[in-house]
Amino acid sequence: MKRSIENIVKRAEVSEKAIEQYLTDSVKKLGGICLKYSNPGMVGFPDRVCLLPNGVTLWVELKSKGQQLRTMQRIRITQMMRLGHTVSVCKSKEDIDRMLEPYKTADHDF
Template sequence: MRESDIEDYLVKRVKGMGGEIRKVKWIGRRGAPDRVVMLPPLRIQILHADSPVTATEIREAVRKVVTGPQPTTIWVELKAPGEKPKPHQAREHERMRRMGQLVVVIDSIEGVEELLA
């Protein structure tokens, strides 16, 4: 399997979830992830539970629905199976993480599924 096969699968899965995915070209920055995944906010559902739901739990769930959870943005570095980021890529990923960004490296279809589960 090639990196492009994993990339095609990621694009298909993200779009199938109602998300957007972009290929990013960085100017003056080596090692940054080449894909940005934007997923829509998740909705909270109150399901029937075996034990009663407390008023506090209901208020908290309603507050989350009303204010709306934040959308999810993920920076993705795709690699061929078994391939690891080069040292300059790992450094850039760490810089981005220190800035509060979610950066993941994916080298398999299973990795895509794990990310989007």
Template sequence: MREKMIESRLVQEVQSRGGLCWKFTSPGTDGVPDRIVLMPGGKIAFVEVKAPGEKMRALQIRRKQQLERVGFSVYCLDSLEQIRPILDEVGGETP
């Protein structure tokens, strides 16, 4: 399984729940999560997508901690089976 396939499935699942799943980049700030998940009802989370078994790099972990300190949820996703539980946890109103 490739990272690209997991990321594509994440986008599909978010969209099927009425949300948006945008590629997240922050010029000048390395290590930010790959995706920002915007769900109905104002629910927001960040997702770092990895190939199965891969771990976040030290800089990515620091960015995760920064985002969590200001109140955002950040997830590391490395399998298709994790997508639904993550989105269930993020929540959001049903469209």
């Protein structure tokens, strides 16, 4: 029973929902806004768009550990990057920390 509870807690910590909440909180700490993105007519776009100070925009696709991008997601991400947008795929809190590291400064001047 104890092992079962530990597995549930461990899975909850790496779930897409937990990673999404961590992203939202991390962006807020930087003085930004993390919006859920949804466009019913166009599939494959990243889950979140992060608006950081000084006009920085980051697109983020969130996946829980072990999940892979769908074909349409790969196509959209490639298309967006070719247009010059910054797009990251984050599967962990560590991925989010790495993505946001360049934007962490005391005065948010980047």
